[in-house]
Amino acid sequence: MSKHLSDLLLTPAEMAAVDKAAAASGIDSFGLMERAGAAVAAAALRLHPAALRFVVLCGPGNNGGDAYVAARHLQEGGATVALFHLGDPSKLEGDAARARAGCALQAQGLELYRPESGDVIVDGLFGAGLGRAVPAAVRTVIEQVDEADIPVLAIDLPSGLDGRTGKVLGAAFRARNTITFMTRKPGHLLMPGRELCGELAVFDIGIPARIVRAEAGGIIAENKTDAWKAVLPPEQLETHKYKRGHLVVFSGEADKTGAARMSAASGLRAGAGLVTVAAPHAAIAANAAHLTAVMLHAIDGEAELEDWLSDSRLQTFVLGPGFGVGARARAYVTALADRRLVLDADGISSFKDDPHQLFDLFQGEPRLVLTPHEGEFSRLFPDIGGDDALGKVDKALAAARRANAAVVYKGADTVIASPDGRALINTNAPAWLATAGSGDVLAGIIGGLLAQGLPAFEAAAAGVWLHGEAARRAGKGLTAEDLAAAVLPL
Known part of the structure; x- marks a missing residue:
């Protein structure tokens, strides 16, 4: 406090x-x-x-x-x-x-x-x-x-x-x-x-x-560093990339690869030890043409994903930016049910017809972070989103409890909510952060913090704060690429 x-x-x-x-x-x-x-x-x-x-x-x-x-x-x-x-x-x-x-x-x-x-x-x-x-x-x-x-x-x-x-x-x-x-x-x-x-x-x-x-x-507070700095990983000279966490970001098809790359770059800049973009074989060339520090891995379906997940070092994932809405997204999320996951954009919309299919996968210790804007929130939580008697904090908390997830209810007054009843209101985001692709950057930052071992709620809150600070650093007229380049680790 x-x-x-x-x-x-x-x-x-x-x-x-x-x-x-x-x-x-x-x-x-x-x-x-x-x-x-x-x-x-x-x-x-x-x-x-x-x-x-x-x-x-x-x-x-x-x-x-x-x-x-x-x-x-x-x-x-x-x-x-x-x-x-x-x-x-x-x-x-x-x-x-x-x-x-x-x-x-x-x-x-x-x-x-x-x-x-x-x-x-x-x-x-x-x-x-x-x-x-x-x-x-x-x-x-x-x-x-x-x-x-x-x-x-x-x-x-x-x-x-x-x-x-x-x-x-x-x-x-x-x-x-x-x-x-x-x-x-x-x-x-x-x-x-x-x-x-x-x-x-x-x-x-x-x-x-x-x-x-x-x-x-103490249930509702402003999103400041005091809310999460105690769980930040200590800086150690004797470390290596896997100790700082491996983040995997799933790419979309060959003509929809940019969003995943921005998430991946942001996760790397947020401090993840290494980041891999997992892409369909047909999208490998498009991604390889733009990636250097970020690695690539080809995956075309559930069987290949299941084989890859036998590597126990793969614990943290981002799915949604540019991925596409549908059965493939739902199948991948199901395969990741025992891992840490940031579900964004298309990943969220893929569960609009049966949200409880998603919620049932992530019980126990919260390891899922949902990052919906208002429209996506209403798709996943239609009754909560449509309840005019509730304020934004009330809605985010109700959603977090239902999903057993950290919920980042985005907007000019982004609210970060935890299933245990905590909620933070973010205030450091400048108006010029409202630009195409900024959500992809946010998903990557949160993923990078999750990969380093932060709990879901604290990773989400710190990620939102870092996102706002990067926007201030980049200045007016920023693009999502500028934003990703302005991310600095905590």
């Missing part, structure tokens, strides 16, 4: 438990609200020194209480402030009611707000706890603010975002900045929440670290 609280991800329910535990320990909960509101006001003044008017929107809960405190501090700081509330403020309770009572500004109903030039919105309507679609009055204001292009500073989360899933609940503000407290939520990292939050800052309001950590489930 990270040493820094700001690196943790707590769900809204876990953060609510932190607040409750802090109050139970004797910490002044209104003091926490006071510090939160003061931090918001300070951020507003720092970020928008030229604002003509701060429009503070106060909701019916503690997020609204933070907003009332912020409004008071803004006014005391000499700013022009307009206050608007959602619902009946006389029904506020506890700290939120106290915050409202301490704010001398006269508030108006939210429906009366009209955007003016020079406005800056301070959004304290809902925060992370929203679990339903926003009311019509809120949707109207969101649309007005968006149309007028008024900057928004969100408290905790832009109103309308689900703090656990990052989903938009009917409508949501697009914040230029978001300030949250103590830790982040999954919704800050998952799309579209990550984009809608704008620049995110985490402010320590004084809850002791021991209380925060006690309530942190």
Whole structure:
């Protein structure tokens, strides 16, 4: 677990438990609200020194209480402030009611707000706890603010975002900045929440670290090196190529060999001791014309594969990139059921008609890594993929449990999930990584790490992180070939 609280991800329910535990320990909960509101006001003044008017929107809960405190501090700081509330403020309770009572500004109903030039919105309507679609009055204001292009500073989360899933609940503000407290939520990292939050800052309001950590489930985290560096193989001078692992990548037919070569090159650069492309006899020449450090082995069917697998050093495989969809892929996967396998692209789609045929092969200690994009995920897990009540992390975890595999649910917010309930959200991938062939490179990187002995989940997570770092290194305008060349071992 990270040493820094700001690196943790707590769900809204876990953060609510932190607040409750802090109050139970004797910490002044209104003091926490006071510090939160003061931090918001300070951020507003720092970020928008030229604002003509701060429009503070106060909701019916503690997020609204933070907003009332912020409004008071803004006014005391000499700013022009307009206050608007959602619902009946006389029904506020506890700290939120106290915050409202301490704010001398006269508030108006939210429906009366009209955007003016020079406005800056301070959004304290809902925060992370929203679990339903926003009311019509809120949707109207969101649309007005968006149309007028008024900057928004969100408290905790832009109103309308689900703090656990990052989903938009009917409508949501697009914040230029978001300030949250103590830790982040999954919704800050998952799309579209990550984009809608704008620049995110985490402010320590004084809850002791021991209380925060006690309530942190640790099930969902950001994909950083702390999550997997402990299982990386040690660097040893006395070693040889087989100790660093042998990775095999299956090639497609003669006119579909490029994807496998990119996977193979990436696996080699990720640190595998040696890499072999296993190709049909008819595709050997096409592959040989482009390969040097990567070896070649001819295989035309199941019988030849079974014979080759008698070599016990062959333990780790990548199947799918450019391989072709169909019975041959299913037969090869069946032959590899007792080995470590990264199944990608065509390999995944080959099991769309009977996914459990695949899942039944890989029971026991997880040794299968699945790397689906959204379409492939829905082919393999149609009921999970089609469940709109689930967020991306929930879907990836459900899929990992069903398949007994590490699942890399790809996208701008790639989620890596383990059958044991762990999930990581990746954040280091730049936008220009979305290019043809990048998935082939990722499959090879993960295969190279698996070959070196990393467990399936850690190999998948480290591979996704390395993939993002390679893209940053290669820069904008990269091709998959550039990406593979930019991969560096851990």
